[in-house]
Amino acid sequence: MSERADIVIIGGGNAALCAAITAAEGGAKALILEAAPEALRGGNSRHTRNIRCMHPSPSGVLLGRYDEEEYIADLRQVSSGRIDEHLARAVIRASQDCPSWLEDRGVFFQPSLSGALSLSRTNAFFLGGGKALLNALYRHAHDLGVEVRYEAQVRHLEIESGRIIRIDYAKSAEPGGPPTGDIHRIVPESVVVASGGFQADIDWLARAWGPAARNFLIRGTPWNRGMVLADLLEQGVDGIGDPTQCHAVAIDGRAPAFDGGIVTRLDCVPFSIVVNRDAQRFYDEGEDIWPKRYAVWGRLVAAQPQQVGYAIIDSRAIGLFMPSVFPPIRAQSIEELAEKTGLPKERLLSTVGRFNAACPDESNFDPGALDGLRTTGIDPPKSNWARRIDSPPFFAYELRTGVTFTYHGLEVDDRARCSIFGRPMDNLLAAGESMAGSVLGEGYLAGFGMAIGTVFGRIAGRQALGLR
Numbered sequence: 001m002s003e004r005a006d007i008v009i010i011g012g013g014n015a016a017l018c019a020a021i022t023a024a025e026g027g028a029k030a031l032i033l034e035a036a037p038e039a040l041r042g043g044n045s046r047h048t049r050n051i052r053c054m055h056p057s058p059s060g061v062l063l064g065r066y067d068e069e070e071y072i073a074d075l076r077q078v079s080s081g082r083i084d085e086h087l088a089r090a091v092i093r094a095s096q097d098c099p100s101w102l103e104d105r106g107v108f109f110q111p112s113l114s115g116a117l118s119l120s121r122t123n124a125f126f127l128g129g130g131k132a133l134l135n136a137l138y139r140h141a142h143d144l145g146v147e148v149r150y151e152a153q154v155r156h157l158e159i160e161s162g163r164i165i166r167i168d169y170a171k172s173a174e175p176g177g178p179p180t181g182d183i184h185r186i187v188p189e190s191v192v193v194a195s196g197g198f199q200a201d202i203d204w205l206a207r208a209w210g211p212a213a214r215n216f217l218i219r220g221t222p223w224n225r226g227m228v229l230a231d232l233l234e235q236g237v238d239g240i241g242d243p244t245q246c247h248a249v250a251i252d253g254r255a256p257a258f259d260g261g262i263v264t265r266l267d268c269v270p271f272s273i274v275v276n277r278d279a280q281r282f283y284d285e286g287e288d289i290w291p292k293r294y295a296v297w298g299r300l301v302a303a304q305p306q307q308v309g310y311a312i313i314d315s316r317a318i319g320l321f322m323p324s325v326f327p328p329i330r331a332q333s334i335e336e337l338a339e340k341t342g343l344p345k346e347r348l349l350s351t352v353g354r355f356n357a358a359c360p361d362e363s364n365f366d367p368g369a370l371d372g373l374r375t376t377g378i379d380p381p382k383s384n385w386a387r388r389i390d391s392p393p394f395f396a397y398e399l400r401t402g403v404t405f406t407y408h409g410l411e412v413d414d415r416a417r418c419s420i421f422g423r424p425m426d427n428l429l430a431a432g433e434s435m436a437g438s439v440l441g442e443g444y445l446a447g448f449g450m451a452i453g454t455v456f457g458r459i460a461g462r463q464a465l466g467l468r
């Protein structure tokens with residue numbers, strides 16, 4: 001027997017809640033199907049800290065002014081032009097009232113902390129982070145009568161004549177595992193897919209990236225396996241985005257395989273040299289200030305043997321970057337550091353020696369600005385903050401590729417509608433990471449993920465109301 005339902009939202013993160021709340025406020029009966037157990041609800045939204053919002057004048061916790069043209073210019077710069085201008089501008093404009101919309105539903109904001117990422121003008125920070133935001137939205141949704149089913153992993157959507165006619169879901173003991181228990185069937189009026197990307201399915205990543213992906217760590221939830229995405233794409237629903245594109249950063253190699261979140265990030269790279277398994281440097285560690293270069297290091301490390309790198313600093317670098325959650329490997333000499341890390345000793349000594357010999361006079365060293373302290377005669381150069389590594393103790397951090405999210409997803413229009421073989425579908429909508437590739441095809445701007453999810457979640461909720 002199939003159960004009937006009004007608006008069914010697949011996923012339990014920010015985009016899903018924004019859609020469910022909007023639908024419920026419009027008088028609809030909204031049902032959320034969340035694959036994860038209650039304690040782990042909320043997907044990658046749990047790990048977030050902020051949302052990027054346009055504002056023509058100071059507003060709430062946002063300082064100064066950040067207008068549409070500056071926002072879109074920032075997006076163009078990070079995406080090599082791979083953005084949909086129309087959808088991106090729609091997100092930017094609608095981002096303006098996201099903080100007040102969220103505040104009205106119980107979310108609190110706080111002024112940004114000063115630190116490695118200076119985002120106080122552009123990004124509004126959630127008080128208590130993403131978990132507090134989600135708790136507030138779940139509470140509000142509950143008060144509106146939204147039903148949430150946990151451990152409800154959607155496995156298949158049946159399509160007939162451009163319409164979703166049935167949703168199949170089941171409990172699964174583990175994210176990639178088979179169903180444990182009955183398959184439940186729902187006949188929906190409309191469906192919002194808000195189930196994130198596919199980055200937690202390592203086999204899918206490996207098909208796109210090759211075997212190197214097996215050494216990647218996933219920064220977010222193990223439940224975002226793209227099960228709904230794969231099911232829909234296989235049936236001809238229009239997809240968008242390059243499967244090989246993902247946002248990846250270099251994180252502490254000791255981070256867990258999933259859900260390490262933001263604390264495993266390492267900010268020491270600009271004050272280090274980074275070598276691979278063969279103790280060779282492979283990229284300019286001082287190319288630009290860290291917030292601008294932080295996202296390139298995931299891919300750089302992914303391209304190295306065994307997908308690993310080692311950032312090496314000396315005692316003078318301690319205190320210049322945000323402390324790490326795990327202590328670094330410590331040694332009194334470079335030889336000892338080589339022994340402790342397993343790096344080839346002679347090669348490491350030679351790499352550090354050549355680097356030190358290439359460093360300029362360091363009297364103008366300035367960790368807070370591009371100081372122009374550049375090496376000479378080595379390749380790759382280090383363009384800023386090139387200071388000799390010669391003051392024991394020495395420290396090393398193992399770096400690995402940490403995947404944040406993937407870009408390949410569902411193509412939507414400005415009403416969050418999906419299409420099949422180029423024709424709009426009757427009752428299938430998408431919001432958040434599941435469709436973010438429709439807006440941005442490459443690169444990333446901090447806080448834009450939550451902007452897309454909040455804006456398109458609300459659009460999908462409104463659109464679903466109109467389908468009743």
Ligand SMILES: Cc1cc2nc3c(=O)[nH]c(=O)nc-3n(C[C@H](O)[C@H](O)[C@H](O)COP(=O)(O)OP(=O)(O)OC[C@H]3O[C@@H](n4cnc5c(N)ncnc54)[C@H](O)[C@@H]3O)c2cc1C
Pocket residue numbers: 010011012013014015016033034035036041042043044045046047048049050051052152153154155194195196197219220221223224225226227228260261262403404405431432433434446447448449450451453
């Ligand atoms: C460590 C980290 C930090 C981040 N920080 C920020 C930040 O500060 N600002 C920002 O803008 N972005 C940030 N991002 C990106 C941000 O997390 C995403 O853009 C955003 O959370 C996407 O929201 P969403 O609702 O689309 O997906 P998610 O929040 O990931 O939710 C997806 C949901 O779908 C569920 N699900 C998956 N498959 C199924 C299925 N088959 N059936 C049912 N449910 C399913 C999952 O359990 C989950 O609840 C960060 C990401 C990470 C990993």
